[in-house]
Amino acid sequence: MNSPALLLLPVLLFFRRTAANSAEEIPWTYSGLVGQSDWSQYFPDCGGSSQSPVDVAMAQTKYDPGLSPVTPLGYSQHGNQPFMLHNNGHTAVIELPEWMGLEGLPWLFTAVQLHFHWGNGGSGHGGSEHTIDGRSADAEIHVVHYNSELYPNMSAAVAQRNGLAVLGILIEAGEETNPAFNNIVNYMSRVRHADEITLIPAFDIRSLLPKNLGRYYRYNGSLTTPPCHQSVIWTVFHERLRISKAQLLKMETTLYSSRDGESHRMLLQDNYRATQPLNHRVIFASFSAESGKELSSGEVTAVVIGVMCGCVGLAVIVRFVVKTIRFFKLLHRETVVVNSSSSSWDVLHNNRPAPMPRGKNQEKSEETKQDLALSTTSEAERKAEPSPSPQTEP
Ligand SMILES: *[C@@H]1O[C@H](CO)[C@@H](O)[C@H](O)[C@H]1NC(C)=O
Numbered sequence: 001m002n003s004p005a006l007l008l009l010p011v012l013l014f015f016r017r018t019a020a021n022s023a024e025e026i027p028w029t030y031s032g033l034v035g036q037s038d039w040s041q042y043f044p045d046c047g048g049s050s051q052s053p054v055d056v057a058m059a060q061t062k063y064d065p066g067l068s069p070v071t072p073l074g075y076s077q078h079g080n081q082p083f084m085l086h087n088n089g090h091t092a093v094i095e096l097p098e099w100m101g102l103e104g105l106p107w108l109f110t111a112v113q114l115h116f117h118w119g120n121g122g123s124g125h126g127g128s129e130h131t132i133d134g135r136s137a138d139a140e141i142h143v144v145h146y147n148s149e150l151y152p153n154m155s156a157a158v159a160q161r162n163g164l165a166v167l168g169i170l171i172e173a174g175e176e177t178n179p180a181f182n183n184i185v186n187y188m189s190r191v192r193h194a195d196e197i198t199l200i201p202a203f204d205i206r207s208l209l210p211k212n213l214g215r216y217y218r219y220n221g222s223l224t225t226p227p228c229h230q231s232v233i234w235t236v237f238h239e240r241l242r243i244s245k246a247q248l249l250k251m252e253t254t255l256y257s258s259r260d261g262e263s264h265r266m267l268l269q270d271n272y273r274a275t276q277p278l279n280h281r282v283i284f285a286s287f288s289a290e291s292g293k294e295l296s297s298g299e300v301t302a303v304v305i306g307v308m309c310g311c312v313g314l315a316v317i318v319r320f321v322v323k324t325i326r327f328f329k330l331l332h333r334e335t336v337v338v339n340s341s342s343s344s345w346d347v348l349h350n351n352r353p354a355p356m357p358r359g360k361n362q363e364k365s366e367e368t369k370q371d372l373a374l375s376t377t378s379e380a381e382r383k384a385e386p387s388p389s390p391q392t393e394p
């Protein structure tokens with residue numbers, strides 16, 4: 001990390017503090033005092049009818065063929081300037097440069113930050129906010145953007161309808177380490193306590209997104225934390241990001257929601273909100289239930305074998321047709337040779353069949369033709385009976 005970047009820190013801190021509105025000063029929590037059931041007393045929008053997160057009941061989603069893949073803009077052009085990682089007491093936040101954005105929605109959106117929601121390291125409930133068919137994932141990433149076509153900045157957009165677009169990426173923990181995720185978890189110990197900030201090397205944000213950005217759920221919802229403004233166009237990807245169990249555990253056990261030196265140390269865990277009623281909202285899917293079905297490895301094998309058998313069958317048919325045509329051409333040629341009194345080579349030459357379409361076959365058929373010509377000529381010379389079956393190829 002270079003020293004100019006370090007010098008910037010107090011400036012960034014200053015802007016962060018002045019940008020914080022008074023609503024953020026109310027010390028809300030996930031459970032306990034001002035826990036999620038109390039949020040709406042202090043933040044009226046949290047009691048609204050279009051809240052997030054929600055459960056995605058796949059059978060109840062509506063396929064919308066008009067939903068094209070979302071396109072991240074500049075996610076991979078991270079440049080050399082470090083990113084700011086911040087423990088805000090509720091989650092770990094990475095501020096994103098303003099040249100990153102999102103295309104593929106009705107407006108252009110500009111990236112603001114990304115943050116995480118997780119569980120408590122136990123084997124009970126997962127830590128994702130959105131659930132699919134009632135089941136949580138292990139954790140969830142939210143990449144927050146504001147509508148930069150309609151609004152000049154995040155603060156102006158945050159409470160407006162269609163003001164924000166958030167990408168939701170469900171995280172599944174397994175055996176394999178995700179190198180991209182190390183760009184974050186390896187630095188979390190630098191921001192153990194609430195309000196701590198550090199600079200981390202810039203990295204490719206696209207690598208935190210699933211490979212397939214074409215399959216997602218879309219609905220109108222809200223911020224999942226106070227003040228819960230109902231301003232978010234949600235995109236929750238169907239494909240999950242895989243990290244290792246060790247990486248998940250590190251994220252779940254490194255941070256505190258309490259400040260440094262506070263007597264009551266509180267681990268920052270289970271920072272996910274319960275799913276909210278859909279009320280009359282519809283969740284749209286960018287893919288149909290059928291195409292959304294994952295193929296099992298058995299099904300994949302079946303498809304591969306089927307395609308191979310089909311190809312072999314087709315090759316056999318083509319070969320049979322070609323042979324039959326050659327057979328009749330040969331019959332015709334022999335007749336000509338036998339009836340001709342002039343040079344049989346000339347006649348054969350003029351009767352050359354049209355070239356075969358593909359290179360290899362063409363070479364082969366050329367060879368065969370030569371053989372045929374020779375044998376026909378000698379047969380013609382010997383005035384043998386016209387019995388053509390010189391083809392011995394399988
Ligand atoms: C955001 O835009 C509004 C409206 O133009 C402006 O009043 C406000 O100062 C801007 N806020 C920031 C933090 O730039």
Ligand SMILES: *[C@@H]1O[C@H](CO)[C@@H](O)[C@H](O)[C@H]1NC(C)=O
Pocket residue numbers: 161162218219220282284
């Ligand atoms: C969200 O609400 C807008 C109205 O502001 C509506 O046009 C749009 O279709 C809704 N989108 C979804 C995904 O429900």
